[in-house]
Amino acid sequence: MPTLDGNCRMCWTPSLLSLPPACLPLEGMAAARTSLGRVLPGSSILFLCDMQERFRHSIVYFPQIVSVAARMLRVARLLQVPALLTEQYPQGLGPTVPELGAEGLQPVSKTCFSMVPTLQRELDSRPQLQSVLLCGIEAQVCILHTTLDLLERGLQVHIVVDACSSRSQVDRLTALARMRQSGAFLSTSEGLIMQLVRDAAHPKFREVMDPGVPLLGHPAQENVYGRGVG
Template identity: 35%
Template sequence: MISPQETLLLVIDVQGKLASSVFHAERVEKNIDKLIRACRILDVPVLYTEQYPKGLGSTVEPLRRLLSGQVPVEKLSFSCCGSEEFMRQLRAFKRNDILVTGMETHVCVYQTSLELLDFGYSVHLVTDAVSSRSEENRQLGIRCIERAGATPTSTEMAVFELLRIAEGEQFKEISKIIKE
């Protein structure tokens, strides 16, 4: 099971025109929003990336607002792990369980997940918080990532697994977020 002390949320390339053109774009963005807010309450760090922002634009405004104060890791490689800066920041958090979200499932999310697994991280693919421009590529990416050894999860499943108990202020705050 994942715990707040061992987990990091990774948001991959939720940018500009790409973000609006993926399958179930609004649902995916809303789920990533919920994850970011829940992780803030539970003190789970968030790391986010942008693939060639000069061409694809920056992270969509609602998520960028939630992540204010943080600078995205810019990358050119499809895998986040191809960026030395990303790997430096990831290692600095000293977290083994990585909740993976973002775009596109069959390219950047897929390649990042495989490399994270190769580096010995436990990858938890948040299947309702990843997407591609087509449902077929989204599903193919999910299947291949799971086959490589990632654990599938959902927004609600991951948040309640991190929370563990249905009491206290954190539970009340997170319950409101999940119900939105």
């Protein structure tokens, strides 16, 4: 048993955390790799969750959230990352808003909060899939349920925090913290896009970094961790 003396020195016992990578057992090395959260185009998919007309006037930062999600979709198309789109009970909540730019994507209707049950076949047909980039609403409902289901499948989940929102900041921020506790990665759109391209010499880099699309500095990002919340 470790002992603690008056000088707060604890006797040393080896652990996975104290071992250099070369000394880690194979299962420890595998865990370290999966926890890095790297995002690669060939093993990633973009999920677009329920950005519909009925939510337009009730979701905090709705225009900014949709704008960032639209950029994520455009980048996904440039880099050949597949994208899937859902709509929650569209008969009552309306269609996907046009400014998302989702033409060509077939929206999948659902009533379950999680996107996973309705997209089960798509997920099963992609054995190479490792990472899901998740945008949409609401953070404490459909985004959270989807995240937990994806994590249970052993997939890495990357929440695009500047493309996810709720009707209240309390729900939004608490849901982000809850998903992080469960093992999801919290990332900005800019950070994920830079992971996908990896190199300024990428042939699509100029198109990806379209200066006509303002990304940084809008309120949805400034308040991701609660700064400036009234």
